[in-house]
Amino acid sequence: MARAGLRKALAGWAGFGILMCLLPLVVSTGTLRIFIFANFLAMFAMSWDILSGRTGYISFGHPFLIGIAGYTTAMLTYHLDVSLMLSIPAAVIAAMLAGTLFFVPALRTRGTYFALVTLAFMELLYGLTQVVQPKLTGGTRGLSGLPAVVSGAVPNYYLSFLVMFVIGISLWLIVRTRIGTALSAIRMDEDAVKSTGLNTTKLKLFAFMVSAAVAGVAGALYVHYLGSIAPRGIFEVNFLFTILVAALLGGAETIIGPIIGAYFLTFLLEFLRPYIPGTGRYFIYGLVALVLYYYAPKGLYGILAALLGRLKPDRPGT
Amino acid sequence: MTALLEARNLFKRFGGLAAVKHLSLHVDPGEALGLIGPNGAGKTTIFNLIMDELKPDSGEILFRDVDITRKPTHERVKQGIVRTYQVPRPFADMTVAANIRVGMMPDDLGSMMRHGPDLAREREIGLSVGFGDRELAMYPGELSMGDLRRLELARNLAADPKLLLLDEVFAGLTVAEIGQISDLLVAHKKQGLTYIIVSHDLRSLAPLVDRVIAISFGETIAEGSFSEVIENEAVQKAYLGN
Numbered sequence: 292m293a294r295a296g297l298r299k300a301l302a303g304w305a306g307f308g309i310l311m312c313l314l315p316l317v318v319s320t321g322t323l324r325i326f327i328f329a330n331f332l333a334m335f336a337m338s339w340d341i342l343s344g345r346t347g348y349i350s351f352g353h354p355f356l357i358g359i360a361g362y363t364t365a366m367l368t369y370h371l372d373v374s375l376m377l378s379i380p381a382a383v384i385a386a387m388l389a390g391t392l393f394f395v396p397a398l399r400t401r402g403t404y405f406a407l408v409t410l411a412f413m414e415l416l417y418g419l420t421q422v423v424q425p426k427l428t429g430g431t432r433g434l435s436g437l438p439a440v441v442s443g444a445v446p447n448y449y450l451s452f453l454v455m456f457v458i459g460i461s462l463w464l465i466v467r468t469r470i471g472t473a474l475s476a477i478r479m480d481e482d483a484v485k486s487t488g489l490n491t492t493k494l495k496l497f498a499f500m501v502s503a504a505v506a507g508v509a510g511a512l513y514v515h516y517l518g519s520i521a522p523r524g525i526f527e528v529n530f531l532f533t534i535l536v537a538a539l540l541g542g543a544e545t546i547i548g549p550i551i552g553a554y555f556l557t558f559l560l561e562f563l564r565p566y567i568p569g570t571g572r573y574f575i576y577g578l579v580a581l582v583l584y585y586y587a588p589k590g591l592y593g594i595l596a597a598l599l600g601r602l603k604p605d606r607p608g609t
Numbered sequence: 610m611t612a613l614l615e616a617r618n619l620f621k622r623f624g625g626l627a628a629v630k631h632l633s634l635h636v637d638p639g640e641a642l643g644l645i646g647p648n649g650a651g652k653t654t655i656f657n658l659i660m661d662e663l664k665p666d667s668g669e670i671l672f673r674d675v676d677i678t679r680k681p682t683h684e685r686v687k688q689g690i691v692r693t694y695q696v697p698r699p700f701a702d703m704t705v706a707a708n709i710r711v712g713m714m715p716d717d718l719g720s721m722m723r724h725g726p727d728l729a730r731e732r733e734i735g736l737s738v739g740f741g742d743r744e745l746a747m748y749p750g751e752l753s754m755g756d757l758r759r760l761e762l763a764r765n766l767a768a769d770p771k772l773l774l775l776d777e778v779f780a781g782l783t784v785a786e787i788g789q790i791s792d793l794l795v796a797h798k799k800q801g802l803t804y805i806i807v808s809h810d811l812r813s814l815a816p817l818v819d820r821v822i823a824i825s826f827g828e829t830i831a832e833g834s835f836s837e838v839i840e841n842e843a844v845q846k847a848y849l850g851n
Contacts, residue, residue, distance in 0.1 A: 488686030
């Protein structure tokens with residue numbers, strides 16, 4: 292039964308992949324650019340989900356990991372003319388090192404305290420990038436004129452989608468294994484997991500490293516897509532909340548949910564743009580998020596899965 | 610015969626209160642040891658110390674003659690010591706079967722990723738504690754207290770224990786449920802399982818133990834067969850006051 296479920300789900304992934312690959316044939320360049328942002332947001336949200344949605348260690352500092360990767364590749368390419376082939380892997384490694392830094396408080400704190408400590412990490416980096424060595428980081432203005440990986444809307448769309456797709460399917464396959472079950476169990480009762488003989492430190496470190504690696508890949512590519520990086524764009528509460536809302540709205544702990552959430556949220560914001568310019572839009576999305584959490588705490592994924600009558604096969608418990 | 614588990618001179622203080630005072634105990638392989646005492650005597654604290662859920666201020670714990678005093682919880686579990694909790698702690702958003710699955714997991718990320726769960730073994734463990742296929746697919750929130758205690762036992766048995774620490778496994782159960790759990794313990798004891806059981810339900814405890822230790826204010830006050838300990842004057846005083 293499990294195999295049939297897997298085959299069906301993989302067919303779903305394949306269908307999604309093919310559909311999205313055909314997209315540039317039918318939509319305008321402008322719409323494609325919105326999709327590019329949605330793809331990046333999906334990567335950030337999945338990175339958050341594998342750590343926070345799974346293990347319950349709620350990170351309010353994901354922009355810290357993204358920022359470390361972004362600044363690493365930005366500074367390497369801007370100052371030293373390092374090739375992207377080297378600077379992006381370096382950025383991923385830097386993000387993973389930052390992830391271990393992130394992991395230290397997780398050994399001692401849980402819940403709200405962990406969230407606040409990670410938030411402090413983000414704020415710290417916000418300050419540091421502006422005042423320490425502004426020559427290197429570009430200070431408040433940041434760095435611009437960064438090289439692009441590919442140019443044009445269509446190539447950028449394919450790049451962002453394919454990376455997002457590969458990350459999505461990999462994470463989804465990982466959480467389907469017993470590791471996913473064990474990480475979920477940590478969210479429910481970490482001490483009880485220890486008392487089944489599992490080293491929760493090892494399991495959490497795994498989740499942190501995977502999350503940091505995904506944040507690193509996505510952060511580095513994002514910065515080169517934008518061609519610039521500045522502290523305000525990244526270490527900002529709005530950016531943090533967009534990631535969180537995308538993951539929660541779509542359905543945390545599911546990997547697929549954050550993708551749905553990211554697409555939904557990006558297009559919601561775009562749709563609202565002509566009516567409510569400026570940051571007033573965030574008020575509307577907050578409202579939508581509130582209504583959804585209240586009536587559908589499992590997110591859009593939960594609604595879709597219930598509609599398709601296949602909620603159970605993807606939950607950790609079956 | 611060397612003891613399976615030996616605690617030497619354990620001492621644990623919480624602020625001004627010494628919960629466990631220079632307490633020593635041992636349990637032999639295949640033995641069933643009862644731990645009794647009034648509320649607050651330190652019984653659960655002893656379990657917490659044995660599992661490294663609390664660190665002793667002084668004293669040593671040996672398992673199969675190896676000092677495990679500094680080993681973390683999961684290492685102790687891997688060696689074969691597992692416990693139940695007074696208030697059952699199931700993984701709430703997982704089915705009964707998945708709860709058992711977590712208990713069976715090897716502590717090895719590679720193996721967890723490469724190999725799927727052993728569904729047949731999962732079911733076998735579930736059936737052994739009296740669950741049917743219907744219960745295996747249920748969530749803990751849908752279970753009675755008796756079922757929750759059985760689930761915890763199943764999760765413990767999944768870890769292939771050598772020594773089981775049972776903390777008030779009869780609390781909140783009906784007479785029938787107590788009977789089921791007792792039968793289960795007797796059956797596993799016959800197969801060589803060693804256990805230490807804490808219970809306030811002395812009547813249910815009596816047939817399940819080979820030896821009893823009575824504790825009051827963190828100290829051993831009597832030790833011997835069930836009837837000897839129950840008859841002991843200090844024990845009666847501790848339970849009933851003067």
